[in-house]
Amino acid sequence: MRLLLAPAVLVVAVFAAALSALLRYSVLEFVPGSLQTGGLTVANFTGIMSRQYLGAVWDTLVLSAATTALTLVASYPVAYALARTHSARVRSALLVLVLAPFFTGAIVRTYAWVLVLGNTVVTWPVPMLFTPRGVLVGLVHFSMPTMILLLAAAISHIDPVYERAAASLGASPARVFRRVTLPLSLPGIVSGSVIVFAWTLSAFATPELLGGGRVKMIANVVRDLALDSFNWPGGAAFALMALVITLALLAGAGKLTAVADRGA
Amino acid sequence: MLARLAVVTLLALCLPFGPVAPAHAQNSLVVSVWGGNWKDTVDRVIGKAFTAKTGMPVEFEVGGTIDRLAKARVAKGSPLVDITFTTSHVGRLYVSDGLFAPLDMAKLPNAKAAAREALRSEYQMGAWSYVYTIVYRPDLVKEEITRWSDLWKPSLKGKIAMPDFDPSHIITIAALMEGGNEATWQKGQERLKALKPSIVAFFSTDAQSQDLMKTGQAPVQVMLSVNAYHLQEQGIAVKLVQPKDYPGVVGIDCMSVMAGTKKADAALAFIDLALSKEIQTELAKALKAGPVNGGATVPAAFQGQPGIFLTPSEWKERGYILNDEVRARNLPAWREWFTANIVK
Numbered sequence: 001m002r003l004l005l006a007p008a009v010l011v012v013a014v015f016a017a018a019l020s021a022l023l024r025y026s027v028l029e030f031v032p033g034s035l036q037t038g039g040l041t042v043a044n045f046t047g048i049m050s051r052q053y054l055g056a057v058w059d060t061l062v063l064s065a066a067t068t069a070l071t072l073v074a075s076y077p078v079a080y081a082l083a084r085t086h087s088a089r090v091r092s093a094l095l096v097l098v099l100a101p102f103f104t105g106a107i108v109r110t111y112a113w114v115l116v117l118g119n120t121v122v123t124w125p126v127p128m129l130f131t132p133r134g135v136l137v138g139l140v141h142f143s144m145p146t147m148i149l150l151l152a153a154a155i156s157h158i159d160p161v162y163e164r165a166a167a168s169l170g171a172s173p174a175r176v177f178r179r180v181t182l183p184l185s186l187p188g189i190v191s192g193s194v195i196v197f198a199w200t201l202s203a204f205a206t207p208e209l210l211g212g213g214r215v216k217m218i219a220n221v222v223r224d225l226a227l228d229s230f231n232w233p234g235g236a237a238f239a240l241m242a243l244v245i246t247l248a249l250l251a252g253a254g255k256l257t258a259v260a261d262r263g264a
Numbered sequence: 265m266l267a268r269l270a271v272v273t274l275l276a277l278c279l280p281f282g283p284v285a286p287a288h289a290q291n292s293l294v295v296s297v298w299g300g301n302w303k304d305t306v307d308r309v310i311g312k313a314f315t316a317k318t319g320m321p322v323e324f325e326v327g328g329t330i331d332r333l334a335k336a337r338v339a340k341g342s343p344l345v346d347i348t349f350t351t352s353h354v355g356r357l358y359v360s361d362g363l364f365a366p367l368d369m370a371k372l373p374n375a376k377a378a379a380r381e382a383l384r385s386e387y388q389m390g391a392w393s394y395v396y397t398i399v400y401r402p403d404l405v406k407e408e409i410t411r412w413s414d415l416w417k418p419s420l421k422g423k424i425a426m427p428d429f430d431p432s433h434i435i436t437i438a439a440l441m442e443g444g445n446e447a448t449w450q451k452g453q454e455r456l457k458a459l460k461p462s463i464v465a466f467f468s469t470d471a472q473s474q475d476l477m478k479t480g481q482a483p484v485q486v487m488l489s490v491n492a493y494h495l496q497e498q499g500i501a502v503k504l505v506q507p508k509d510y511p512g513v514v515g516i517d518c519m520s521v522m523a524g525t526k527k528a529d530a531a532l533a534f535i536d537l538a539l540s541k542e543i544q545t546e547l548a549k550a551l552k553a554g555p556v557n558g559g560a561t562v563p564a565a566f567q568g569q570p571g572i573f574l575t576p577s578e579w580k581e582r583g584y585i586l587n588d589e590v591r592a593r594n595l596p597a598w599r600e601w602f603t604a605n606i607v608k
Contacts, residue, residue: 019481033593034360035337052604118481129481130465213428213466214606224603227330228429228468229596230357 103119
């Protein structure tokens with residue numbers, strides 16, 4: 001049994017070592033123009049409390065929430081069709097369409113969006129590329145396949161008998177959906193939302209390419225601080241702050257999932 | 265099976281920590297350089313000639329500027345590479361951490377023919393030069409651009425892109441326009457704020473910059489001359505500006521010997537070869553960059569072009585060279601101010 005735990009212990013040890021290095025760097029003084037660090041300080045944490053850095057945290061939270069909501073709304077009909085269609089051909093076609101983005105890679109997909117959003121393929125009435133709107137589109141597209149698969153799995157577990165029973169008692173299709181299907185698919189909605197929200201919090205490539213330097217999310221700021229400003233202590237402090245925020249949000253989401261599971 | 269897996273894991277854990285140079289690298293000279301065209305050119309022009317002359321193979325460790333710096337830090341004391349190519353101001357960071365060895369100038373006879381500006385410090389010898397200047401697409405920008413001050417014209421609103429990872433160049437130019445320099449950069453802050461409506465995008469990589477130019481999203485850019493020549497080679501009709509009011513900002517990529525290398529003599533021989541007239545001529549031709557050896561020749565079409573300096577007076581008059589130490593020290597503050605006031 002102990003041997004079985006060895007790989008897990010190894011992974012935890014590696015993470016703990018990385019986190020302790022992050023923590024150590026975050027409390028060392030940054031010396032501009034040098035890779036040497038100074039003595040112990042909390043200046044890195046006070047430094048990242050400026051409007052510029054907190055703004056990036058706020059932008060990340062807003063974009064993550066908006067991405068989660070839009071992904072859910074856009075994915076639910078596809079997931080429903082995937083789970084409920086009687087045609088094997090339609091199901092296969094939908095599955096291929098849903099899974100296709102997984103085979104192209106995030107960078108390729110995002111570069112495609114650079115062309116689409118940049119008025120070279122379509123002329124948009126409002127600027128899309130290098131705006132939060134454009135980043136949102138890219139993030140939703142990136143998240144949809146996973147959300148669709150999670151929702152489809154949840155919906156397929158709902159016995160259609162419940163929906164038929166509601167309909168036989170006179171409920172309209174909209175009412176059946178609102179009172180039966182939607183509540184029973186809540187565990188899938190919550191788990192899909194938590195996953196999409198969590199990974200959007202750490203999004204990097206999409207805001208980097210579609211944001212044109214104007215839309216900065218947490219991961220982009222950490223990179224900027226550490227790799228462009230050579231301020232590794234500042235980058236470590238910001239990464240730690242982001243980690244604490246993410247853990248707090250995920251703890252809240254975990255409780256929400258538990259409530260949803262009990263409700264279902 | 266599980267027991268065997270556990271034994272293998274434990275054996276792996278028992279291996280000495282720290283970077284270990286691969287066996288084949290022990291007989292070769294290992295050079296750290298950027299990937300793509302940079303590595304290919306250094307290999308083809310310097311590496312092959314070095315091997316032909318000395319019999320010693322040359323291997324390459326490629327990566328981005330900061331990735332390679334991070335690797336060098338981890339391997340401090342027993343470097344994985346013998347020579348590092350990097351930008352002059354990032355080289356200052358290597359120096360601050362004791363990662364470079366002082367250059368033994370007695371073993372670099374070809375350095376005597378090098379421009380004075382190429383010796384960036386006792387640890388860093390320039391390999392080639394370029395400038396950050398204005399580059400634009402005349403098919404998308406009807407008005408001719410001839411000066412830095414033209415960037416502030418209302419007709420260029422929403423057409424300009426510039427790097428956000430290193431705003432040193434535009435910050436310095438704005439300061440120069442207001443009677444300051446990189447040390448008194450605050451003088452140019454208000455002028456730079458006035459440029460904000462003209463900027464449509466910021467780029468973090470050369471590839472992004474080139475894409476913005478190709479797609480026409482940002483047809484005017486403050487760009488590396490080498491990249492602009494590369495775009496011209498690809499058939500994109502871009503024009504490099506030799507600004508009439510203030511010169512372009514010079515970049516010099518440097519070669520350094522890693523502290524602790526066991527092949528210091530071979531590393532110095534490599535650098536000396538790279539500084540020779542013949543190799544400098546080939547490098548200038550291949551990279552479209554300026555040679556640092558005054559005796560090198562460049563194709564006629566490139567003489568007098570941005571980033572190509574052949575005489576001491578050209579080095580002095582046609583390019584502005586930032587103080588590397590000031591740049592390395594101020595860059596974090598520049599980036600923070602630039603992000604808060606221009607990018608956002």
